Amino acid sequence: MTIKVVYENGVFRPTEKVNLSEGTVGEVALPKNGSASRGERDPQNLAVIMEAVRALANRDTEPKDGLVGSRDVDTILYGRPKDAP
Numbered sequence: 186m187t188i189k190v191v192y193e194n195g196v197f198r199p200t201e202k203v204n205l206s207e208g209t210v211g212e213v214a215l216p217k218n219g220s221a222s223r224g225e226r227d228p229q230n231l232a233v234i235m236e237a238v239r240a241l242a243n244r245d246t247e248p249k250d251g252l253v254g255s256r257d258v259d260t261i262l263y264g265r266p267k268d269a270p
């Protein structure tokens with residue numbers, strides 16, 4: 186379960202109603218920079234993601250089995266029919 190919280194006056198307060206029993210113990214994990222604001226991006230993480238995307242775009246993407254995902258989706262998912270060559 187993920188619960189969004191705000192740190193105010195030394196206490197983590199949920200931002201929405203939660204269905205937990207009184208006295209339930211849990212953990213709060215925060216990003217390294219201490220901010221969990223929506224829409225905020227860590228430029229270092231973004232650079233790592235963009236490099237991974239570039240690596241995918243540059244690799245050999247020609248299928249070895251002659252199948253093309255958009256055209257041969259049924260064959261890819263379910264295999265070739267027994268009477269097929």
